[in-house]
Amino acid sequence: MTEISLYSPFPANEVPSWDFETDVVVVGFGAAGACAAIEAADAGAQVMLFERNSGSGGASALSGGEIYIGGGTDVQIAAGFEDTPEELAAYLKAAGGPCADEAKCDLYAQESLSHYAWLKAQGVPYRGNYLPGKHIEPTDDSTLIWSGSEAAAPFCTLARPAPRGHVIQHMGWGGGRPLIDLLETRAREKGVEVIADSRAVALVQEGAAIVGVVVRIDNRTRFVRARKGVVLATGGFVLNEGMRRKYCPQTFRINDPIGDKDDGSGIELGISAGGDAIHMDQFFTTCPWTIPESHAYGVMVNQQGQRFINEDCYHGRVSRAAVDQPGDRVYLLLDSAHFQQPPGFARVAIAGTGEDWEEVERELEMPEGTLSTTMAFYNRHAREGRDPLFDKRTPILTPLDQGPFVALELNFQTSYFSFFTLGGLRTSTDGEVLNRAGTPISGLFAAGRCTSGLPAWGHGYSSGLSLADCTFFGRQAGRKAAGA
Numbered sequence: 001m002t003e004i005s006l007y008s009p010f011p012a013n014e015v016p017s018w019d020f021e022t023d024v025v026v027v028g029f030g031a032a033g034a035c036a037a038i039e040a041a042d043a044g045a046q047v048m049l050f051e052r053n054s055g056s057g058g059a060s061a062l063s064g065g066e067i068y069i070g071g072g073t074d075v076q077i078a079a080g081f082e083d084t085p086e087e088l089a090a091y092l093k094a095a096g097g098p099c100a101d102e103a104k105c106d107l108y109a110q111e112s113l114s115h116y117a118w119l120k121a122q123g124v125p126y127r128g129n130y131l132p133g134k135h136i137e138p139t140d141d142s143t144l145i146w147s148g149s150e151a152a153a154p155f156c157t158l159a160r161p162a163p164r165g166h167v168i169q170h171m172g173w174g175g176g177r178p179l180i181d182l183l184e185t186r187a188r189e190k191g192v193e194v195i196a197d198s199r200a201v202a203l204v205q206e207g208a209a210i211v212g213v214v215v216r217i218d219n220r221t222r223f224v225r226a227r228k229g230v231v232l233a234t235g236g237f238v239l240n241e242g243m244r245r246k247y248c249p250q251t252f253r254i255n256d257p258i259g260d261k262d263d264g265s266g267i268e269l270g271i272s273a274g275g276d277a278i279h280m281d282q283f284f285t286t287c288p289w290t291i292p293e294s295h296a297y298g299v300m301v302n303q304q305g306q307r308f309i310n311e312d313c314y315h316g317r318v319s320r321a322a323v324d325q326p327g328d329r330v331y332l333l334l335d336s337a338h339f340q341q342p343p344g345f346a347r348v349a350i351a352g353t354g355e356d357w358e359e360v361e362r363e364l365e366m367p368e369g370t371l372s373t374t375m376a377f378y379n380r381h382a383r384e385g386r387d388p389l390f391d392k393r394t395p396i397l398t399p400l401d402q403g404p405f406v407a408l409e410l411n412f413q414t415s416y417f418s419f420f421t422l423g424g425l426r427t428s429t430d431g432e433v434l435n436r437a438g439t440p441i442s443g444l445f446a447a448g449r450c451t452s453g454l455p456a457w458g459h460g461y462s463s464g465l466s467l468a469d470c471t472f473f474g475r476q477a478g479r480k481a482a483g484a
Contacts, residue, residue: 065175431477
């Protein structure tokens, strides 16, 4: 008998007997898998969902429950913001940078409002208010926040700025868990059969088509036939050190991966069937330096005392640019008007203080005239409301001239730089897994972080893009699989 392996499909003609048969098999019970299962069931398919954990969740349940939605939602309109599908598409393409899938950006923008209505129809609640300011997540049950670099250069010149982070009504951080609970309830109501503690170990192939999956349940090998299609929704590969060393070695500069069984198994399954894995070097990271909010007014410099980013953009963009800097740390510079004690979990230390920037420079053991010149240049232009180097904008652009002054150290190895991977299987807008020629692999679909989707570029990530991608393209994959 052929060896059962993640790295090569198992021949259908060697299956001794089918332990389960269904129309659509979904592998993974996070947001992408749940939405795929719901949509496939709505299309009339019999659906079985296999999850390696003992229940639903995945990385989606670790999130803030924030979904990137725009085009003119009721909350945006009530708060006085103008947004259109065209502006949303333009921002998504800018945020995707060189990795943007323009067809996915256009489709999501066109369907964003209907997707918002679909989420509400599943029971996802939204309070409906706007929370001004610069936040990572609301600490109350507010809905709408600025969750990306929409109002910062260069994005604000490419698309009209509007806040688009729509957060589930939930007190405090961590809205991802109640979001998944609602989607799980809806899937079960629609007759989706869920089998937990089951790990997919191989695809089953007949000719050129994927016709099933091999799973391990209670240490037994079980064969599952999918009459219409298999949907992979298994997450990224942030917890697979071998894959990270192969594809994304820069993540070893930082130490706090975010994931739940995100071992890249779905990506490996897709590759085994001829799928094309793309943008595998891309990752998101953040050290939450914008907590407290006043720290967004600070200046970031590398170990040479040089700025490298406009600090008013999204915290993940700042952090991703920081990890590109030489050395093993960067510094956040603040004056007494904007300094507050950082939260303990950030593991950010005070590295230097002084009555002027020259003294801070000496405490950081930087060459004379480096950091002090950087700050003199910055403050001179900030007083004029300009940032000729990076185009930081008012009101966050402000001189830092009220001593005493402080430098906070964001150390790549010891500070809290959380991260997850963004690369994955190349898919069509319908969730079909594509081979290197761009041709769909019959019977195989994928969604979420095991694919390269809307959040494709680490330097352009916005909060809510992953859940937007998981929920919308999970639906696309489920619908397409049900009709296969």
